[in-house]
Amino acid sequence: MKNFGHFDFISIGSGPAGQKGALQAAKAGYKVAIIERRPSVGGVSLHSGTIPSKTMRSAIIYLTGTLQKHFYGKKFKARESVNLKDITFRIKHVLDEEVNVLNSQLERNNIQIINGQASFLDKNSLEISCKEKGIIGKVTADKIVIATGSLPRRPKSIPFDYKTILDGNLFFSSKNKLDHIPNSVTIMGAGVIGLEYACMFLQLGCDVTIINQREEFLTFVDNELLMLFKSYMEKLGAKFILGHNIQKVFVNDDSLGQVDLENHDSIINEIILYTMGRTPCTRSLNLDKIGIKINDRGNIVVNDDYQTNIKNIYAAGDIIGFPALASTSAEQGRIAACHALGLSWTDYRTSFPYGIYTIPAMSMCGKTEEELIAEKVPYAKGIALYCEIAKAAMRGGESGALKILFHKETRKILGVHVIGDQAAEIIHIGQAVMTLDGTIDYFVNTVFNYPTYAEAYKVAAFNGINSLTGNASIHSMSDNCDILKGC
Numbered sequence: 159m160k161n162f163g164h165f166d167f168i169s170i171g172s173g174p175a176g177q178k179g180a181l182q183a184a185k186a187g188y189k190v191a192i193i194e195r196r197p198s199v200g201g202v203s204l205h206s207g208t209i210p211s212k213t214m215r216s217a218i219i220y221l222t223g224t225l226q227k228h229f230y231g232k233k234f235k236a237r238e239s240v241n242l243k244d245i246t247f248r249i250k251h252v253l254d255e256e257v258n259v260l261n262s263q264l265e266r267n268n269i270q271i272i273n274g275q276a277s278f279l280d281k282n283s284l285e286i287s288c289k290e291k292g293i294i295g296k297v298t299a300d301k302i303v304i305a306t307g308s309l310p311r312r313p314k315s316i317p318f319d320y321k322t323i324l325d326g327n328l329f330f331s332s333k334n335k336l337d338h339i340p341n342s343v344t345i346m347g348a349g350v351i352g353l354e355y356a357c358m359f360l361q362l363g364c365d366v367t368i369i370n371q372r373e374e375f376l377t378f379v380d381n382e383l384l385m386l387f388k389s390y391m392e393k394l395g396a397k398f399i400l401g402h403n404i405q406k407v408f409v410n411d412d413s414l415g416q417v418d419l420e421n422h423d424s425i426i427n428e429i430i431l432y433t434m435g436r437t438p439c440t441r442s443l444n445l446d447k448i449g450i451k452i453n454d455r456g457n458i459v460v461n462d463d464y465q466t467n468i469k470n471i472y473a474a475g476d477i478i479g480f481p482a483l484a485s486t487s488a489e490q491g492r493i494a495a496c497h498a499l500g501l502s503w504t505d506y507r508t509s510f511p512y513g514i515y516t517i518p519a520m521s522m523c524g525k526t527e528e529e530l531i532a533e534k535v536p537y538a539k540g541i542a543l544y545c546e547i548a549k550a551a552m553r554g555g556e557s558g559a560l561k562i563l564f565h566k567e568t569r570k571i572l573g574v575h576v577i578g579d580q581a582a583e584i585i586h587i588g589q590a591v592m593t594l595d596g597t598i599d600y601f602v603n604t605v606f607n608y609p610t611y612a613e614a615y616k617v618a619a620f621n622g623i624n625s626l627t628g629n630a631s632i633h634s635m636s637d638n639c640d641i642l643k644g645c
Contacts (some may be wrong), residue, residue, distance in 0.1 A: 160295035162272055162286065165191045167495065168299040170276045170284070170443070173201025174208075174484045175475030175491030176305035177260065182495040183301075184267040191270040191297065193286065199260050199271060200253075202307040202476070206330040208484040209256055210249050211351075212515050214329075215358055217248040222361045224517065225579065228554035240362060242339055246329060272297060277444040281468050301470050301498040304443065304458060305491055308476035311435040315407070318432070322409045326351050326433045340364060342427035344417055346404070348375035350483075350514050352433035356396060357517040366396045367425050369417060371434075373401040378481075378512070380526040380575045382561070386635050387520060387577055390557060399425065407432070438477045455479065464494035472498055486510050509593045513582035518558055521585035524573030524592050525563060536566040540598065540622020541635055544578045547617070548609035555579025559635040560614040562588065562598065562622055569597040577635070584611045598622055 166188035169176035176192055177199075184190045196205065203209060219225065221244055223234045237244065264271065274286035274294055284302070286295045310326035312318055318325055321335035329336065343359045345352045348370035359366050368391075376384055388398065403420040407430060410416040415430035438456045445452065451459040451467045458466060458473040465472050472494035475487035489510070496503040511523040530537045544550040544558035558578015564571050574588030591600050601619035606612040621631070 159293060162191070162270075162295050162297035165189050165270075165297065165299045167191075167301045167303075167499065168193060168284070168297065169303050169305055169491070171201055171305035171307055171439075171475070172196075172199040172260075172271075173203045173305060173307045173475060174488035175307075175477075175494075176201065176303065177264075177491070178488040179303045179305065179472075179474065179491035179495040180269050181263065181267055182492045182501070183499060184269050186499060186501055188499060190268075191272055191299070192264065193272045193274065193276040193284065193297070195273075195275045197273065198257050199264065200257055201305075202309070203484045203487075204253065204256055204260070206327045209253060210330045211328075211354060213249045213252045214245055215354065215515055215517065217245045218358050218361050219517065221245070222363075224361055225554040228556060240339065242329070242337060249330075275442050277442055278448045279444075281448050281470060301472070301495075303464075303472040303474055303491060303494045303498070304440075304466075304477055305473070305475045305487075306439040306443065306477055308436040308438050308482065310433070311437045312432075316432055317408060319409065322413065322415045322428075323407065323430045323432065326355075326431070326436070328355065328431065336429065340428040342429075343367070344369060344415055344425050344427040344430045346407070346417065346430060346432045347434035348398070348400070349433060349435075350376070352431070353391075354515050355431055355433065357391065360391065360394045360396055361517055365427065367399060367427060368396060369399045369402070369404070369419070369425065371401070371403055375400070376514075378526075379514070379520060380522060380561070380573070381528055382635050383520055383522070383575045383577050386559070387516065387518070390518065436476065436482065438479075440477065453479075463497040464490055465497065470498070481510075481512060483512060485513065506593050509589050511582075511585050511589050513585070515582065518555070518578045519581040520575075520577045521581040522573070522575045523585055523589045524571065526573060526575070527563065530563060530572060535572065537563050537572055538566050538622055538625050539563050540618040540620070540625060542614040542617035542621065543635070544614070547611060547614050549611050549613065550579065552609060553579055560584070560618050561635060562601070562615070562618045564598040564622060566626065569599060571596055571598065580611050584614070587612055587615055 167183035167190045169180040169192045172192045172194040180190050180192050221236050221240045223236045227234050274288045276284045283298050287293045320333040342365040345356045345368045356366050402422045406418040414426050417425045457479040460473050464474045474490035474494045476482040509523050514520040540562045542560045545556045550556045561575045563573040571592040598619050601615040
């Protein structure tokens with residue numbers, strides 16, 4: 159059995175949280191290692207989550223001519239027919255590039271990679287094993303961050319066969335048997351992952367039905383933004399079935415995926431994509447042995463510094479639950495490393511941005527209108543419709559809007575919400591101004607390159623200031639011009 163040595167800091171997992179925690183520690187001069195159970199680094203985010211699914215989205219937008227339909231008609235496509243190989247080719251290319259980039263980063267920062275499954279022996283010691291050889295060694299560390307991510311939830315009542323009934327890993331699972339683009343899809347779960355895939359299948363021309371057992375979905379999203387998005391999807395042909403309990407999921411005699419619902423007709427489509435939740439990857443860590451607390455969902459319990467109840471052990475990313483996004487997970491890992499090693503850092507978590515890569519995309523930071531109303535904050539809002547923005551007209555992305563929420567008295571930015579082309583990019587302008595306690599007047603007085611989507615901030619700011627005097631011409635995100643045109 160090999161002794162891998164002693165380290166100042168170890169990340170268990172090499173996804174966004176593990177990577178950034180390890181890199182932060184290494185850049186501060188500490189001896190660092192990452193333990194990764196996969197043959198290559200990157201974690202779920204790189205191999206079956208964020209990067210593959212967002213690359214798939216980019217490929218579909220290009221191949222189906224999504225943004226060009228506004229100019230050349232709804233039947234326009236960059237290719238006459240789109241097949242699965244066209245999509246997976248691009249995904250493989252991007253994944254290979256990203257693995258090379260990450261390996262180079264870790265090597266340049268002298269971070270040692272230990273391949274194997276980690277299991278706690280005590281609060282400073284980890285046993286390393288692999289399927290083929292069993293236990294292969296031991297390693298110790300002063301500080302440890304658990305960043306093992308999550309996997310799609312797979313209830314025993316769902317007969318996954320990875321051909322007709324698939325989980326949230328879709329084409330990216332080694333178990334996948336689906337070799338073509340289906341004609342019709344049932345998406346079970348109206349969370350971020352389910353809705354992102356629903357949008358992709360819609361663009362591919364599939365009939366899409368979304369089932370959610372609750373009436374509400376994406377409750378952290380500003381309601382005006384969400385209702386606009388839902389209308390967009392319904393105009394494209396998506397069917398939402400909300401608030402009905404699921405009774406049975408199976409492959410019927412016609413080899414189609416069938417979902418039987420309470421008080422509703424059965425839903426039958428070519429495939430079923432089950433995206434109702436994810437399961438934290440804690441099973442092999444032997445957390446019970448050292449007494450690390452987990453909640454009723456299986457997530458590791460942490461404090462505001464991502465520290466567990468064992469003082470030298472931290473946890474970050476999907477393993478601790480919401481929001482479970484790659485961007486926020488990366489910063490959680492970095493903050494955990496800073497706190498563990500006594501490094502200084504600035505807390506900008508109140509303005510963490512969220513990006514949802516639907517089509518159109520949604521992105522937001524700060525407070526929603528619903529939160530401000532509940533907190534009785536005196537606020538005003540300014541709205542810019544993409545149909546007013548020259549850049550949107552040039553790109554064919556006129557289906558969209560940007561909303562700024564600001565305090566009526568101090569005029570400070572309280573929240574920014576965007577739906578449309580490049581939403582997850584332009585959100586960062588509002589995020590920066592809000593983080594630095596800027597006011598709505600900044601957007602009026604600054605100069606943005608023209609034509610750009612950034613110009614929407616100035617349009618929204620003027621609209622918001624006018625609203626204070628009752629002179630605003632736009633009062634909601636769907637006023638004045640058809641935000642859904644071109645879809």
